[in-house]
Amino acid sequence: MNPGMITNLDQIFVILQHRVAGLFPPLFQPLVAMILGVLGIIAVFPGIFALTTVLERKGLGRMQNRLGPNRVGPFGFLQPIADAIKSLTKEDIVPRTADEIVHFLAPVVLVVAIFLGYAVLPVGRNMVLLNIDAGILFFFAIGATAELSIFMAGWSSRNKYSLLGAMRAVAQMISYEVPLLLSAVVAIMMTGSLAPTVIVQAQSGFTGILPHWYVFTPWGFAGFALFVVAALAETNRSPFDLPEGESELVAGYFTEYSGFKFALFFLGEYLGMMSIAGYGITLFLGGWGAPFSFLEFIPSWAWFFGKLFLAICFFIWLRGTLPRLRQDQLMNFAWKFMLPLSLLNLGVAASWRFLGEWLGTGLTGEIVRWLACAAVLLLAYVLLARVLLRRQKISPRSYRYAD
Amino acid sequence: MSPAMIEGFLFGLIAVMTLAGALAAALLRNLVHCALSLTVTFAGLAVLYLSLGAQFVGLSQILVYIGAVAILVVFAILLTHGAGALPHLFVASSGWRTGWVAAVVVAFVFIGALLRSPLPQSSGPVPQIAVRSIGQALMGAYVLPLEIVAILLTVALIGAVIVAMPTEQGESK
């Protein structure tokens, strides 16, 4: 393929957007381009959500030695359509004692907030809806709104399981937001910008055939690992799915939701998972960059969505593998383990920068810097884990309430 | 419609939303409703900051006020059983008449004062402040306030935990 064609394929959606916007009078062109971008997001990500539900059910089925959905369409891949029809035609029940307005607003606020989070996510070269300077901050600020909507859902249902689920969810999300932010700050600090596009650009170089992704540095790897764990907790995914632990709380904060509103919660949860995965990819995995220099001819958006697909598979795999945590373990893990490590990681990232200036850019300098930073992080990880494990008095289980 | 008119209309909409949220917080009986309407006010203020070109402050406002303060408030309400208990027959304090009179007087004094004072009526373009320059200012000219705020926040964090920590053994969770 010639270079021009590669560029065209890479920019096909951008070109399409310009062509369609060009059909309108110049005054409306920015508006039309914006609406097209919004429509793209609203069409693509729920589409991926629909595929994810099938994939998750089939994947979990395989892990649990059963088939999963296989009735609707070829290999059951039209299952989401059946699900959508079902949830749209179901009766929408609002409990008599519920706070109707808040009960109605909760899923709406959740879905709107989560969709807004996609506005600054670069899904390909030049493919970002709003290229604002403080993009990452925007995402975290909008993500904070989701917590409030979960509280609204749980509180307005007037159901103890809903309320308990909501309190669990909010406590968990607030606790894990701290390490999530701090682990993301590493990438922001090393790039020197809060704009997602700039962060991706900073990782787009190659050494030999290997890319300059942040995950290949010690601080980047530690930051990425912390980010993934915090993201799992933030999106209430297994093993951090206590807020909706069905064995304890029926369905957590959306116990009292049915029909379309329940579907909205479901949608919001998966969209939240995909957006946080998208930001993880942007911050640490090079965004839309190719993993090897000789694969750069593949369009940037294909790389982004490929990575997103892998991230979703990873999430499904974890859900099928790990058991659920206990509430106190969850909180202790956030405050005693994740927080100190992410703070240390910030320090390591800063010293990485200054070691680089001090040791020069030679190969030995690079290796020394890499090993020193990795050693500090590994040592801290091992020591902290040992201390915390020793503190935990492991003894035969006592049943405080069941006696 | 001219762009200025659209801008004015949007400003009016956001301003009314902001003030309506605050008014609802002042009048509603249910405490959680008050807290939720308050978040509308916070969000409206954030949009106003964004419209004034203070992007970083506006987003910080959402992160801090909606993400933290509002959640803190609803948690405090639930922990003090303010939401489940039957609302008092009378939610206002004993001196509520004096309070409202004072508030109205303050509003009139403020608005009267600012309508009489010479204010800059026209402005330049919206200033484009890069986040990088905010960071440089915080690390340069404003490093002392930044450090003091850091200490203040640490002290507040520890202080809040100690104050709210259950003292007796029997109360520990």
Next chain:
Amino acid sequence: MTLTPYLIVAALLFALGLGIALTRRNAILVLIGIELMLNAANLNLIAFWRFGAHPEFMTGMLFALFSIAVAAAEASVGLGLVIAWYRHSKTTDLDQMTRMKG
């Protein structure tokens, strides 16, 4: 847009915050009122920064940023105190908080 509308919104918001702080019975809502007054001040700071002589120095904006941080600290300590008081006396009613001895 000019400066005056923003200042009027801030003034009304301040008055509403004052009204909440002075008239509500619940200690948490009084704290909310104080937060609203701080927010009104922030709006003033940012509006004056935007329409002032030298927006490039960012003085008003950074002042608002610090003010947000201080307000967050204030809210956390204030709510901690309310919870501690509630644990002690089983009420958040300000009219009943008349004793200074614990």
